[in-house]
Amino acid sequence: MKIKTTPLSSGIKDFTNTVLSLPVRFSDVAKASDKQAAPPAEFQVNKVAASLHPKTQTLIVENVESLTDDFKLYTLKAKNGKAAYFRAGQYLSFQAEIGSSVCTRAYSIASSPKEALNGTYRIAVKRVDDGFVSGYILDNWEKGFVITAYAPEGTFVYEPLRDAKTVIGVAGGSGITPFLSMAKAIDERTENFNLTLLYGARTEKDLAFKDELDRIAAQNGSFKVVYVLSEGKTKGFEHGFIGADLIKKYAPAGCDYSVFACGPEAMYAFLSKEVESLGLRKKFVRFEMQGVSKTAAKKAGLKNETCKVTVIDRGKETVIDGRCDETVLTAFEKAGIAVPVRCRSGECGFCRSKLVSGEVYIDDSSDYRRIADAQFGYIHPCCTFPKGDITVKIN
Numbered sequence: 001m002k003i004k005t006t007p008l009s010s011g012i013k014d015f016t017n018t019v020l021s022l023p024v025r026f027s028d029v030a031k032a033s034d035k036q037a038a039p040p041a042e043f044q045v046n047k048v049a050a051s052l053h054p055k056t057q058t059l060i061v062e063n064v065e066s067l068t069d070d071f072k073l074y075t076l077k078a079k080n081g082k083a084a085y086f087r088a089g090q091y092l093s094f095q096a097e098i099g100s101s102v103c104t105r106a107y108s109i110a111s112s113p114k115e116a117l118n119g120t121y122r123i124a125v126k127r128v129d130d131g132f133v134s135g136y137i138l139d140n141w142e143k144g145f146v147i148t149a150y151a152p153e154g155t156f157v158y159e160p161l162r163d164a165k166t167v168i169g170v171a172g173g174s175g176i177t178p179f180l181s182m183a184k185a186i187d188e189r190t191e192n193f194n195l196t197l198l199y200g201a202r203t204e205k206d207l208a209f210k211d212e213l214d215r216i217a218a219q220n221g222s223f224k225v226v227y228v229l230s231e232g233k234t235k236g237f238e239h240g241f242i243g244a245d246l247i248k249k250y251a252p253a254g255c256d257y258s259v260f261a262c263g264p265e266a267m268y269a270f271l272s273k274e275v276e277s278l279g280l281r282k283k284f285v286r287f288e289m290q291g292v293s294k295t296a297a298k299k300a301g302l303k304n305e306t307c308k309v310t311v312i313d314r315g316k317e318t319v320i321d322g323r324c325d326e327t328v329l330t331a332f333e334k335a336g337i338a339v340p341v342r343c344r345s346g347e348c349g350f351c352r353s354k355l356v357s358g359e360v361y362i363d364d365s366s367d368y369r370r371i372a373d374a375q376f377g378y379i380h381p382c383c384t385f386p387k388g389d390i391t392v393k394i395n
């Protein structure tokens, strides 16, 4: 296409033809009505934003597959056919009413962003020993079950401006799901980075998605997978626990790399020291927390003592029971008080509330509050433990 330009008196080219278009514009303005135009019923930009980031989505369980004895894969289909798009590594939060409690739980998405364009997500749920919600899901979600989910969220994603071109992923247990999504996104060219995944499990039969991971690794040179078994010796597998030596063995020689880790808390306790010994820049290390630390309360010396939590919601006060070794959010949920919740690990800020009185404990590992929030007494109830009676203002 040839662009016509008009030379200005100074010799500068008028690429947008402003000189020619101005008289037309002035004449259009002169002809226009003085009356204010009625605003459109709906702005297009709002329509697009709502479809990309819906407040809630209705999903229907389309398929259930057992991955291991206590680990199931759910295929969820958006009721209206449109699943909100996401970045590989993000999670979905679900709300469940169990008895008189209202609980929200987040699960990493195992499918690829491209699958969301076809209205589908896949999530995997593993039974947790004292897991109130995981047990409920595994026992109740079957084909046809209708679920309310929020839009995808989360920061455990590849950022080219922050992360190195090669990522060493460390996965344990159900922590494999965000990496599966990343591997698929790399294969489908939605993401552009190299991923070497170190996937740890007790035995070979505890490895989920092995065929799928092997298939992607065989056809795409940007993705590699190494299986690490902690029990027994099997040919073709690494053995022991994933630590600094194994990461160094598979890291690219002579260039930067990022370490992304997702797995159970016990894995982090060991791995964080190992990763520290690698001397990587802070921005190259990303640990995905799956809920608040189970040992946080113990670490702070908080015991199984009851306390009173006074909840102020739009001026109305309600007193509920709390426990010093459970989070403030757990007290809300047990009392059936629904507050906005997503990550449950202190990170997203959705549950941000004001601590009006009383003392609380927040472990450093989950204290993601803004400095001003911490200074002015705001808390994230999902990672805050009451040290005694407290008063909290929600909403």
Ligand code: FES
Residues within 6 Å of the ligand: 340, 341, 342, 343, 344, 345, 346, 347, 348, 349, 350, 351, 352, 380, 381, 382, 383
């Ligand atoms: S739910 Fe994300 S900070 Fe509490």
